[in-house]
Amino acid sequence: MQYPHTPERSTELLRQALPLMSRQSAALHPMSYAVWYAYVADSASALRVEVDHHLAQRGALDEATTAQLYRRHLADLDPQAAQRVSDGLQQLIGGMSAQAALAKDQTSRYGHALERMAAELAGNTHPDGAPAEAAGPPALLDELRTHTRQMQLDMAQMQQRLSDSQREIDQLRGEVQRARAESQVDALTGLPNRRAFDARLAECLAAASATRTPCLLILDLDHFKRINDSYGHPFGDQVLRAVAQLLQTLVSEPAMAARVGGEEFAVLLPATTLAEALALAEKLRVTVAASRIKRKGSDQPIERISLSQGAALWRPGDVAEALVDRADRALYTAKAAGRDRVAVADH
Incomplete structure (x- = not known):
């Protein structure tokens, strides 16, 4: 549910909603505000049709009905x-x-x-x-x-x-x-999550130009399933947190590092050359390869961890899906070529 309303328009809609809310048997809590705000905001909405039908049949909304309407129509209300x-x-x-x-x-x-x-x-x-x-x-x-x-x-x-x-x-x-x-932070690593990454990528591409060329790196931990199987998922989580900490150290604003999948990360560079992006990718690869992560309570290091990466430079006309797809295909190329390397998408 999207509301492209200014605060002034929101105020006017709430003035319309308050008298309607006050006639119901449900309390005037935030869930009730949302239902009646949506009711007055769109006269053709499915929520309004259902509310009108219920009022005609029952006369008022109680707590249970208000909660059901909220979950059915407004649970995806964006922040x-x-x-x-x-x-x-x-x-x-x-x-x-x-x-x-x-x-x-x-x-x-x-x-x-x-x-x-x-x-x-x-x-x-x-x-x-x-x-x-x-x-x-x-x-x-x-x-x-x-x-x-x-x-x-x-x-x-x-x-x-x-x-x-x-x-x-x-x-x-x-x-x-x-x-x-x-809602925009990955709970395990503390990095921005896929939602935050998608929003930043959209903003970045909207500002892209011939003199402001974004570049995208897609990073994937090699043989991560083997790490989980050999050492257990808690240790796999420890590895992910360690890689995230490394990304936070080496990737600084205006660039953005995010966790976008299970063992997959992304680095978005809003304005850079391909050479600069590849230099960062190589630095990330070498630093991870040189790291030895130990299990908690043990001084014994595990086997070497490595990253495969795909790099794609924005080209005029690229939408988000196209840029991500080219970076993904480059990542698969790096995996097929033996892992622990950086591959570049055709451009």
Whole structure:
């Protein structure tokens, strides 16, 4: 589900969604926000058709139905879209809070004025402090005073509710930001994952030109299955983490190293020559080949680890799939030629 909405448009949609949410039996939590935001955002969506059908049959959405709708239609809500929804909701709550504060201030001044007038009309003093002669209708003023006090209490409660909502939105924003960051990091190695790599590659190719030529390296650990079979998967994970640490050390911005598969890594160089890319690839190959990784709790090094690599230089007209495919084919060439080497794609 994609939402190409500005914060202003998100705010307007949330203004439409809030009254609808308030009529349901489900609580006003982030899942409910997402369902009703999607409902008002697209009048032709499958979610809206299902919600309308349910409302016609049952009259309101309960917690279980809201959760089912969210999982069925919105579980793939991307982090950027969720961030825009959160931003819009925070802007809306902030505006409502400011308006409530203003209304409370005005109500307070109104209440003070009524108190003063009630005292004067009850025969206490004139505005200039002189004794008053006539008494006013105290019953009416008492009623007005009672309503005013109730209004002040209501406004205070409203401000408290808005403050609570603001804290909830702040928490939601933090969760969205954390989810966004975590969704782009490989949990085992700490490198960017395939999703992050794909996004960076798309950005990189959009900026590519004859004077800004990206280059892609695809790296694969040789005989990794044999390592897992011989030493166990925990040690295989240790090898992957060690290679990732090496990549983090040798690959610096604006280049990007990512884990894109089981034992497969990628290095994206946004603006480089093929010679510079091959120099880095060779440095990576030699460093890995010279490394000896030991199992935890043992001083005995294992057999030599090596990398095969495929390199592809961007050429005008290349889309992401074409560049990756050429780098992959070069990797297969390196494997077929005996491994522990770098092969270059035709260009």
